[in-house]
Amino acid sequence: MTESVPTLVTYAVLGWMALNVIFYVSEKWRVFSDIIWILLxxxxxxxxSTNPESGLPELVMDPDVVLYVFVPLLIFASTKKMCLFHFRPIIVPAVIAGTLGIVVSMLTIGLAIHELLDVALLPALLFGVIISATDPLAVSALFKGNESITENQKLLIEGESILNDGFVVTVAGILALLIFSMTSFSVVDTSVSFVTHIAGALISGALLGRLARFILRLMxxxxxxxxxxxxxxxxYGSFVVAETLHFSGILAVFAAALAYGYKPDKDRTNRLAEERVWEYLDYAANALLFFLLGTSFFALTANTDLPVSHxxxxxxxxxxxxxxxxxxxxxxxxxxxxxLSMNEFWLLNFSGARGAVSVAxxxxxxxxxxxxxxxxxxxxxxxxFSLLVYPLVTVRILSKMTR
Structure with missing residues (x-):
């Protein structure tokens, strides 16, 4: 144990130095965001690390760590920027895209997998919904300081992604229950479970968010x-409470963040300081998560030979x-x-890069x-493909929107 601690510290130092180099390269070339360079x-x-002679430890994502350590932090950090006061104008399209859009995407992908790869229907639909979870981080960095996209357009892309992550986890959980528990399908029971998952998450998250505000007022x-x-x-508390009650932890964190920051704080100095802390936590968590996503690629697909057609x-x-x-x-x-204009339509299409939640x-x-x-x-x-190609397409769309 005493030998491993200096090794971990050494890796951490090298990691921070590498982050600076990557940040410099991304700012200099502006081909990809720094997160994509970290993925590469x-x-x-x-x-x-697949070569035993390298002496490097094999790093593979742990799904529980992704969902319980990274996801609450990243969801809260993203939602915290919105504030319900500003989120209201785009809540309807965000909900439509994050719910009905996921259902259509699930059916499109699932039925194709079922017919073309001879995968059983329910597992095919399970894959269809899991891979529909989006991560806007790969392209959201391109929006910073870009005057061709409005604040509401940014909020729509980020808000829809968070909502669809929560919706995806809920639907995936119900489908997994039907597949692996041998539970007979019931429209009534499934509908009640689905509504309970979502409503319970939103209510519990909102209550905890307002409770946090109340505690601050008392102090x-x-x-x-x-x-x-x-x-x-x-x-983290809203996520754990919701999961313990068998609600959607992601939606609970989303509701908690919105309820906590219903209106902007008046104390601008402390608010800006807090935002800087959260900005760094968001960056550090994303950097580590995307690095682990990259390191896991060879380890998790080593035993699978995927044909070109697939x-x-x-x-x-x-x-x-x-x-x-x-x-x-x-x-x-x-x-x-x-x-939606055609440019907004295509922007929303190619802002839907997939991320680590699907793998987890x-x-x-x-x-x-x-x-x-x-x-x-x-x-x-x-x-x-979505993380490496979609940002390049997004840059082209943004350039068209400035004309």
Whole structure:
């Protein structure tokens, strides 16, 4: 144990130095955000570590760590920037895209996997919903300081992603229960469970968020150390409470963050200090998560030989699932009272990069699940393609929006 501690500290120092180099490269070249360069560094590390002679430890994502350590922090950090006061104008299109959009995407991808790869229907739908969870981080960095996109458009992309993550986890949990528990399907029971998961999460999260505000008022202070401590406790506490009550932890964190920051704080100095702390926590957590996603690629797909046809199918379904969903729902979605323009439609399409949540959900499935290796391979193809290609397309769309 005494020998491992200096080793861990050495790795941490090298990691911080590497982050500075990556940040400099991303700012200099502006091809990808620094998070994507971190992902590529993780892939390179994973490839080298597969060679026993390298002496590097093999780093693989732990799904429980992803969902219980990274997800609450990242969801709270993203939602905290919104504030319900500003989120109201785009809540309807965000909910439509984050719920009905996921259902359409699930059916599009799931039915294709079922027919073309001969996967049983329920597992195919399970994969369809899991891979529909989006992570806007890969492209959101491109929005900073970009005057061609409005604040409401940014909120729509970020808010829809958070909502669809919570919706995906809820639907995936219900489908997994039907597949692995041999429970007979009941429309009434499934509907009640679904509504309970969502309503319970939103109510419990909102109550905890307002309770945190009430505690701060009792203390008659808003010093950033105190508010940072209480918001960290709120982020993880709302997730754990919701999961313990069998609600959606992600939606509970989302509701808690919105309820806590219903209106902007008047104490601007302490609020800005707290925001800086949360900005760094968000960056550090994302950097580590994307690095682990990259390092896990070779380790989790080593025993699976994915044919070229399957790879092309995965890339095609990556685009088709979200495109079909947004095409059908486009007439219902409005931003600032206006229907989505074609540029906004394509921006929403290509801001839907996939992330580590999908891999974590697949890893949480039973180890003897016959489709797990196939699902992991398909998911990694779709995730890596979306993270590496979608930001390049997004840059082109943003350039068109400035003209």
């Amino acid at each position: 560094a993780g892939i390179a590390y994973g490839w080298v 008659h202070t808003s010093h950033y150390i105190l508010t940072t401590n209480i918001t960290l406790a709120l982020a 790879t092309l199918l995965a890339i095609g379904l990556l685009f088709a699932g979200r495109f079909v969903a947004l095409s059908l729902l486009k007439p219902l979605m409005r931003v600032e009272g206006m229907r 959900l697949i890893l949480l499935l039973p180890a003897d699940f016959e489709y797990q290796s196939l699902f992991l391979s398909l998911a990694f193809v779709m995730i890596l």
